[in-house]
Amino acid sequence: MVDKKFYALVELPYAYNALEPFISEAQLRLHHDKHHAAYVNGANAILERLDKARQAGTDVDMKATVKELSFQAGGHILHHLFWQNLAPAAKAVKEPGGALAEALRMSSDLSSASRRSSLRWQPAQKVRAGRRSPGVA
Numbered sequence: 579m580v581d582k583k584f585y586a587l588v589e590l591p592y593a594y595n596a597l598e599p600f601i602s603e604a605q606l607r608l609h610h611d612k613h614h615a616a617y618v619n620g621a622n623a624i625l626e627r628l629d630k631a632r633q634a635g636t637d638v639d640m641k642a643t644v645k646e647l648s649f650q651a652g653g654h655i656l657h658h659l660f661w662q663n664l665a666p667a668a669k670a671v672k673e674p675g676g677a678l679a680e681a682l683r684m685s686s687d688l689s690s691a692s693r694r695s696s697l698r699w700q701p702a703q704k705v706r707a708g709r710r711s712p713g714v715a
């Protein structure tokens with residue numbers, strides 16, 4: 579099972595130079611081929627180590643191993659999501675739509691209402707008046 583890979587570095591959904599001038603080809607190659615690949619390799623190395631320990635019947639520090647695997651797999655998944663949410667400028671969506679657009683509109687409405695209302699943010703000194711710690715001006 580040692581040669582089996584659990585995670586794989588998926589190819590980008592666009593060419594390495596497709597995001598220029600915002601992200602250079604060199605930056606994208608480094609970020610995908612080195613940085614993202616390191617998370618994939620790291621996660622696979624942990625799974626290989628677990629498999630070997632399982633086969634040998636040896637103990638593993640599961641708390642540390644799970645923490646390390648969470649970090650490596652999380653880095654892999656977040657990078658994968660990042661790549662999927664980028665697009666060449668020519669294919670970029672100019673305005674959000676659907677649920678995102680609705681959430682942004684609601685957020686903007688709440689922000690406007692908050693600015694108009696008496697529930698505005700107050701400095702901490704005013705809110706905590708009379709409950710200050712000794713020595714605090």
Ligand SMILES: [Fe+2]
Nearest residue numbers: 609613614657
């Ligand atoms: Fe990164």
